[in-house]
Amino acid sequence: MFDYLERQLPKLIMAPTAIVMLVCMYGFIGWTAALSFTKSRMLPQWEFVGWEQYERLFANPRWHVALDNLLVFTVLFIAIALFLGLMLAILLDRNIRNDGALRTIYLYPMAVSFIVTGTAWKWILNPGLGIEKMVRDLGFPDFEFRWLVEPDMAIYTIVIAAVWQSSGFVMAMFLAGLRGVDDSLIKAAQMDGASTFRTYWHIILPVMRPVFFGAVVILSHIAIKSFDLVQSLTGGGPGYSSDLPATFMYTHAFSRAQMGLGAASAMVMLAGVMAIIVPYLYSELRGKKS
Amino acid sequence: MNTSTLSQKLSKAFFITLLLVFALAYLGPLYVMLTTSFKGIEEIRNGNILALPETLNGSAWSKAWSSACTGGDCYGLAPYFWNSMRIVIPALLISTAVGALNGYVLSQWRFKGSNFLFGALLFGCFIPFQVILLPMAKLLAWLGLANTVPGLVLVHVIYGVAFTTLFFRNYYVGIPAELVRAARLDGAGFFAIFRHVFLPLSTPIVVVSVIWQFTQIWNDFLFGVVYSGPGTQPITVALNNLVNTTMGGKEYNVDMAAAVIAALPTLVVYIVAGKYFVRGLTAGAVKG
Amino acid sequence: MGSIQIQQLTKSFGDTEVLKGIDLDIKDGEFLILVGPSGCGKSTLMNSIAGLEDVTSGDILIDGNNVTDLSPKERDIAMVFQSYALYPTMSVSRNISFGLEMRKVPKPEIEQTVADVAQLLQIEHLLDRKPSQLSGGQRQRVAMGRALARNPRVFLFDEPLSNLDAKLRVEMRSEIKKLHKRLGTTIVYVTHDQVEAMTLADRIAVMKDGQVQQFGTPYEIYNNPANRFVADFMGSPPMNFIECVVMEDKLVIESQGEKFELLVKHGDRLKQVGADTVILGIRPEMITEPKPHVEGALVHSIPMNIEATEPMGPDTIAFGQWNNTEIQARLSPEAGVHAQSKGKIVVQVDTSKAVLFDAFTGARLDS
Numbered sequence: 001m002f003d004y005l006e007r008q009l010p011k012l013i014m015a016p017t018a019i020v021m022l023v024c025m026y027g028f029i030g031w032t033a034a035l036s037f038t039k040s041r042m043l044p045q046w047e048f049v050g051w052e053q054y055e056r057l058f059a060n061p062r063w064h065v066a067l068d069n070l071l072v073f074t075v076l077f078i079a080i081a082l083f084l085g086l087m088l089a090i091l092l093d094r095n096i097r098n099d100g101a102l103r104t105i106y107l108y109p110m111a112v113s114f115i116v117t118g119t120a121w122k123w124i125l126n127p128g129l130g131i132e133k134m135v136r137d138l139g140f141p142d143f144e145f146r147w148l149v150e151p152d153m154a155i156y157t158i159v160i161a162a163v164w165q166s167s168g169f170v171m172a173m174f175l176a177g178l179r180g181v182d183d184s185l186i187k188a189a190q191m192d193g194a195s196t197f198r199t200y201w202h203i204i205l206p207v208m209r210p211v212f213f214g215a216v217v218i219l220s221h222i223a224i225k226s227f228d229l230v231q232s233l234t235g236g237g238p239g240y241s242s243d244l245p246a247t248f249m250y251t252h253a254f255s256r257a258q259m260g261l262g263a264a265s266a267m268v269m270l271a272g273v274m275a276i277i278v279p280y281l282y283s284e285l286r287g288k289k290s
Numbered sequence: 291m292n293t294s295t296l297s298q299k300l301s302k303a304f305f306i307t308l309l310l311v312f313a314l315a316y317l318g319p320l321y322v323m324l325t326t327s328f329k330g331i332e333e334i335r336n337g338n339i340l341a342l343p344e345t346l347n348g349s350a351w352s353k354a355w356s357s358a359c360t361g362g363d364c365y366g367l368a369p370y371f372w373n374s375m376r377i378v379i380p381a382l383l384i385s386t387a388v389g390a391l392n393g394y395v396l397s398q399w400r401f402k403g404s405n406f407l408f409g410a411l412l413f414g415c416f417i418p419f420q421v422i423l424l425p426m427a428k429l430l431a432w433l434g435l436a437n438t439v440p441g442l443v444l445v446h447v448i449y450g451v452a453f454t455t456l457f458f459r460n461y462y463v464g465i466p467a468e469l470v471r472a473a474r475l476d477g478a479g480f481f482a483i484f485r486h487v488f489l490p491l492s493t494p495i496v497v498v499s500v501i502w503q504f505t506q507i508w509n510d511f512l513f514g515v516v517y518s519g520p521g522t523q524p525i526t527v528a529l530n531n532l533v534n535t536t537m538g539g540k541e542y543n544v545d546m547a548a549a550v551i552a553a554l555p556t557l558v559v560y561i562v563a564g565k566y567f568v569r570g571l572t573a574g575a576v577k578g
Numbered sequence: 579m580g581s582i583q584i585q586q587l588t589k590s591f592g593d594t595e596v597l598k599g600i601d602l603d604i605k606d607g608e609f610l611i612l613v614g615p616s617g618c619g620k621s622t623l624m625n626s627i628a629g630l631e632d633v634t635s636g637d638i639l640i641d642g643n644n645v646t647d648l649s650p651k652e653r654d655i656a657m658v659f660q661s662y663a664l665y666p667t668m669s670v671s672r673n674i675s676f677g678l679e680m681r682k683v684p685k686p687e688i689e690q691t692v693a694d695v696a697q698l699l700q701i702e703h704l705l706d707r708k709p710s711q712l713s714g715g716q717r718q719r720v721a722m723g724r725a726l727a728r729n730p731r732v733f734l735f736d737e738p739l740s741n742l743d744a745k746l747r748v749e750m751r752s753e754i755k756k757l758h759k760r761l762g763t764t765i766v767y768v769t770h771d772q773v774e775a776m777t778l779a780d781r782i783a784v785m786k787d788g789q790v791q792q793f794g795t796p797y798e799i800y801n802n803p804a805n806r807f808v809a810d811f812m813g814s815p816p817m818n819f820i821e822c823v824v825m826e827d828k829l830v831i832e833s834q835g836e837k838f839e840l841l842v843k844h845g846d847r848l849k850q851v852g853a854d855t856v857i858l859g860i861r862p863e864m865i866t867e868p869k870p871h872v873e874g875a876l877v878h879s880i881p882m883n884i885e886a887t888e889p890m891g892p893d894t895i896a897f898g899q900w901n902n903t904e905i906q907a908r909l910s911p912e913a914g915v916h917a918q919s920k921g922k923i924v925v926q927v928d929t930s931k932a933v934l935f936d937a938f939t940g941a942r943l944d945s
Contacts, residue, residue, distance in 0.1 A: 009479075009480040016388075029422065107560075108560055111557055123546060124339060232529075253423065273417065
C-alpha cells in the first residue's frame with residue numbers, strides 16, 4: 001500500500017500547483033473572457049451581450065490612443081534598446097578584459113522598480129527644473145524640453161525611461177551570446193583577411209540571431225505589460241495622451257466602473273502577447289526536441 | 291610581436307571613452323536622485339539638477355522615512371517599507387520551496403502529462419496579468435483576504451511559482467539520472483532522495499530564485515495597487531502616492547529620498563549578489 | 579542465497595519492444611555476464627532485475643520469490659553503475675554507508691561495516707574525501723564499496739570498467755574476480771567487451787536485439803556458437819566466415835586460382851542439407867604455419883597469399899584471401915616475417931573445431 005502511495009507521490013506533489021495554475025491562470029483567463037462578453041459595469045453582471053464590449057472598445061478614442069502609443073512605444077523601445085544593448089556588448093567584448101564593473105553599471109537599473117524609475121525620470125525631465133533648466137544654465141536660454149507635459153511628446157519620455165531601465169539586460173544577453181561565439185570562427189575570418197567590421201557583420205551577427213529573437217520577444221513582452229512606468233512617470237497624461245493598454249484596462253476596470261470594457265481590453269492584450277509568445281515558444285521547444 | 295598600431299590604440303581609447311560616457315549616462319539618474327535628496331528646497335529651485343549639494347542636508351530623508359504624506363496618512367515610507375518586507379519574505383520563501391519540489395518532480399519523476407504541465411507552467415510565465423486582475427480580486431474577497439498582507443503574499447506565491455519551478459526544473463535536469471537510481475537502490479524514497487541528494491546540490495539555484503523573487507515582488511506595483519488597502523500597501527504604491535500627492539509645494543528632495551529608500555533593498559541585493567542575478571535573468575529568459 | 583530466474587521477460591517502451599521474451603536461469607553464486615552490442619537490451623534487462631524499470635510482462639524470481647512487483651529497495655540487490663553515481667556532496671564513508679542509513683541499521687554496525695569494506699578495497703585513507711577529489715580508479719572502488727556494504731543477495735555491475743584506462747581495467751578485472759571467489763555472491767555483469775566476458779564469467783548470455791542468442795559457459799560459447807552472430811561476436815581476432823561450395827561431403831577452398839578440398843567433422847550432414855554452398859566458420863588460430871599434428875586429424879595444407887601482416891607480439895596475424903573472402907591466420911612471429919617477405923605461405927588448416935552455418939539464415943548446420 002505504501003509503495004502505491006510512494007509511486008503516486010510525484011503526482012501528489014504537483015497536484016496543488018497544477019490545480020492552482022488551472023484555476024488562477026487558465027480558469028481566470030476564461031472568467032475574464034466571459035466577463036468581456038457581458039454588460040458588467042461596476043460589478044459583474046452575467047448578461048451576455050456578444051461582442052458589444054469589443055465594439056465599444058474599438059470605437060473608444062482613448063483606446064485608439066493607447067494602441068497607437070503602444071505601437072510607437074514598442075517599436076522605439078525595442079529598436080533603441082537592441083541598438084544600445086548590442087553596441088555596448090560589442091564594445092565591452094572587444095575592449096575590456098575586466099568588464100565586471102561596467103556591466104554592473106549598465107545593468108543596475110533593472111534592479112529597481114519601474115516606480116522608482118518613473119519617479120526619477122519625472123524629476124529629471126521636469127519642465128522648468130530638470131534638464132531644461134540645466135541646459136539653459138549652460139548658456140542656451142531658449143532651450144525647451146517640456147515633453148513631459150506635451151500631449152504629443154509624453155509617450156517618448158516613457159521610451160527614454162524604459163530604455164534606461166532595460167537596455168542593460170539586452171546588453172547582458174548579447175554579451176553572453178558574443179562570448180559563446182566559437183573563437184575559431186573569428187580566427188578563420190582573420191586569416192581570410194576580414195576587417196573587424198566585416199567580421200562582425202558577416203560572421204558574428206548571424207550567429208547571434210537566436211539572441212536577437214529572444215531579446216525582441218522579451219522586450220515586446222515588457223512593452224505590452226508596461227503599467228508601473230506609465231503610472232509613475234506620466235500617470236497616463238497629460239490627459240490620456242500617454243495611455244497604454246495596461247493603464248487603460250486598469251482605469252476602466254477599477255476607477256471608471258467599466259468591468260466589461262476593462263475585461264475586453266485585457267483579452268486584447270492577451271491576444272497580442274500570445275501572438276508573439278506562442279510562435280516563439282513553439283519554435284524553441286521544437287528545436288530542442290531534435 | 292607588436293600587434294597594436296597607433297590607429298588601433300586610438301580606436302581602442304575612443305571606444306573605452308564611449309563606454310565610460312555611457313556609464314555616466316546610466317549612473318546619471320542615480321546621481322541626480324542622491325544629490326537632489328540632500329539639497330534644500332530653495333537650492334533645488336535655484337540650482338540645476340547636476341550640481342552637487344552645498345551641504346549634506348538630511349532632513350528630506352527623515353521626512354521621507356517618517357512623516358511624508360502618502361495620500362491620506364502622513365507616516366512617511368516606514369510602515370510601507372515593513373509592509374513590503376512582510377509581503378516579500380514569506381512569498382519568496384514559499385514560492386522557492388514549492389518551486390524546488392516542483393522542479394524536482396518535473397525533472398526526475400516523469401509521469402504521463404508532466405511535460406504538458408511544464409509547458410502550461412512555462413506559458414503561464416508570459417501572460418499579462420491584466421487578464422487575471424479581476425477574477426483574482428473576487429477570489430481574494432471570497433477568501434476574506436481582500437486588502438490584506440496575506441492576500442498579497444498569496445497572489446505573489448501563486449504567480450511566482452511558475453518562475454521558480456522553471457528555474458529549479460532547468461537546473462535539476464542537469465543532475466544525472468544515475469544518481470537517483472543509485473539512491474533508489476540504496477533504499478531512499480522520494481523525499482529522502484530530495485533531502486540527501488538534490489538539496490545539497492541546490493545552493494546556486496536557490497540563490498538565483500531568492501534574488502529573482504525578492505526583486506520581482508519588492509518591485510511589483512500592479513498587484514500592490516490593486517490588492518492592497520490603506521495601511522497594507524507595499525512601498526512601491528506608497529512611493530507613487532507620496533510623489534503624486536502635492537499638499538502645498540512639491541518637495542522634490544523628499545520625493546528623491548523616498549525613491550532611493552524604495553530602491554535600496556533591491557540595489558543592495560544586486561550589488562552584493564549581482565552575478566547570480568544576471569545568471570537568473572539569462573537562464574530564465576534565454577533558455578525559455 | 580541469490581539464484582535468479584527470469585521467465586519470459588518482455589519490456590516495451592511505447593511501441594518499441596526492447597526485451598522480447600528473455601528466459602534465464604542463474605544459479606546461486608554464479609558470475610553471469612550479459613554481453614552484446616549497444617542496443618541489444620542488456621542494460622534494460624539489468625535495470626529490470628534491479629527493479630529500476632517496470633516490466634511489460636514476465637516474471638523475475640530471486641531465491642524462488644517473485645520480486646517482479648517489488649521496489650528496488652525490497653529486492654536486496656546492490657548495483658555498481660557505469661558512471662559510479664557517487665553522491666557528490668557526501669564523503670566517501672557516507673557514500674558507502676548511505677544505503678545502510680536508509681535501512682536504519684544501527685550506527686555501530688554501520689561504522690564497523692564501512693571500516694571492513696574500506697579495508698577490503700584498500701580505501702581507508704580516502705574515507706573523508708569527496709568524490710571530486712578521487713581518481714577514476716578510486717571512485718570505482720568506492721562504488722564497489724557502496725555495493726559491498728549492503729551485503730546483498732545479488733550484485734549487479736553495469737559496465738563498471740568502461741571508463742577506466744586499459745591498464746587499470748585489467749587490474750580491476752582481476753580484483754572483481756578475486757572478490758567473487760571470496761564472497762561467493764551471485765553477480766550479474768553487463769559489458770560490451772567480449773574479452774572481459776570470456777575472462778570473468780562462469781556463464782555468458784550473448785544478447786542481440788532484445789533476445790538471448792546463446793546462454794552457456796565461455797568454452798561452450800567460444801567453441802560451439804549457436805549461430806553466426808555469436809560466433810562472430812566472441813573472439814578476437816574474429817572467426818573467419820568463408821562461403822564454400824559443397825562437393826558431396828567436402829568443402830571447396832579456392833586460393834590463388836587453385837582448388838582444394840576440405841574435410842569437416844560432420845561432413846555427412848552436408849549431404850543431408852543438400853545446399854549448394856555453406857558458410858565455413860574457422861578461427862584464425864586454426865590456420866597456422868605447419869606444425870606437428872596427430873596423424874589422421876582433419877588437417878589440411880592450403881596455400882595463402884599475404885596481403886598484410888600485423889605483428890602482435892606473441893604471434894602475427896596474416897591477412898589473405900580464399901573464395902574471394904578476406905581471411906586471417908595466426909602465425910608464429912618467425913613464420914610471419916617469412917611469409918611477409920615471400921608474399922605467400924602454405925598454411926596448416928585444422929577443421930576439427932570448425933563450424934558450419936547456413937548460407938542464408940546463419941543458423942548452425944552441424945550441432
